[in-house]
Amino acid sequence: LFHAARRMLASDLLWLRTIDMQGPLNVAAMVVNQEEFMMTLHEQPALAHRLLEKITDFMLGLVDYLRQGSDGRMCGNIWPYTFYPISRGLAFTEDIMPLVSAEVYRRFAVPYLRRIADRYGPMLIHCCGEWGRHAATLAELPVAAMEFHYPFTKIEELEAFGPRTVFIPYIAIDKQERFSSNVEYFHWLLDHTQRRFWFAFADDTPEARGFIERVGEAG
Numbered sequence: 001l002f003h004a005a006r007r008m009l010a011s012d013l014l015w016l017r018t019i020d021m022q023g024p025l026n027v028a029a030m031v032v033n034q035e036e037f038m039m040t041l042h043e044q045p046a047l048a049h050r051l052l053e054k055i056t057d058f059m060l061g062l063v064d065y066l067r068q069g070s071d072g073r074m075c076g077n078i079w080p081y082t083f084y085p086i087s088r089g090l091a092f093t094e095d096i097m098p099l100v101s102a103e104v105y106r107r108f109a110v111p112y113l114r115r116i117a118d119r120y121g122p123m124l125i126h127c128c129g130e131w132g133r134h135a136a137t138l139a140e141l142p143v144a145a146m147e148f149h150y151p152f153t154k155i156e157e158l159e160a161f162g163p164r165t166v167f168i169p170y171i172a173i174d175k176q177e178r179f180s181s182n183v184e185y186f187h188w189l190l191d192h193t194q195r196r197f198w199f200a201f202a203d204d205t206p207e208a209r210g211f212i213e214r215v216g217e218a219g
Helices: 002-009 024-031 034-043 045-069 102-108 110-120 132-138 182-192 206-218
Strands: 016-018 074-077 091-093 123-126 143-150 166-171
Touching (some): 024 034, 024 045, 024 110, 034 045, 045 074, 045 102, 045 110, 102 132, 110 123, 132 143, 166 182, 182 206
Parallel strands (some): 016 074, 091 123, 123 143, 143 166
């Protein structure tokens, strides 16, 4: 389909957004009973690692297939709303993080995240839940960008990351009362932190355009 679209458009400038790419621990929790898998992490860790190895092998093969089939013009997945070419690294989701302890995540996720980073380079990771307790672990990995959603995860929890990591902030408006809009929150981040941010808007609204124009002029 990708090559058919390129032929129809008579262009070699088309980019491919892939399926909703998930990290190995995420996939494992979806392909088997999640509760049983969580118990297996504690009761049969060797079995869990065997499954995670197989999933990682499949994931790397799939990404290689998509990269080759698109002539290297992969730019991310259907989520998150960012543009991240495979030449820079791989973007994927780690929504399993809110469900496990820092110790479990370090033991069962990090070895396979390292394999991904070794193959493709620095990672862009999405997680819209409460994952601040994993910041120190993730900061040890080559992570180019981390997405977080306030109020579940707060910027103050992410101090462990160095200057190489860019943050992609979002806000669940209906889960907090401090900020009235995502733009108000984004301005607060710029005014109260020294971090680097990548602001991604899901909708093309006047408020979003105004924010982009003001930040662009200030920057």
